[in-house]
Amino acid sequence: GMTKAAVISMTQTLAHELGGVGIRVNAVCPGLVETRFAQALIDNEEILEKVNDKSALKRHGQPVEIAGAAVYLLSDASSFMTGQSIVIDGGSTAN
Secondary structure, X not given: OHHHHHHHHHHHHHHHHHHHHOOOOOEEEXXXXXXXXXXXXXXXXXXXXXXXXXXXXXXXXXXXXXXXXXXXXXXXXHOOOOOOEEEEOOOHHHO
16 A cells, blocks of 8 residues: 555665665565564454455465565675565465
8 A cells, every 4th residue: 555655665765865875775565474463464354354365375474475585685696686676465466
């Protein structure tokens, strides 16, 4: 929604402003992931069913499924990447 759009816009703006001094700025944009923060949503069967139905994979994510993107962004493998947002949402935004 609006919050993710703001994060994406801020990521692009900061990447442009800070790239000249060697600072890369990227974002990880997860869908619903099983964390303590999201537990109330996951425990609500009605909400969980709606979220999972919207996902192409028909399920919510696990923290380990997001961690790989963070590891990549922190590694030298992403040294030519800046201003990008990696969406990891099980295909929810593909709908």
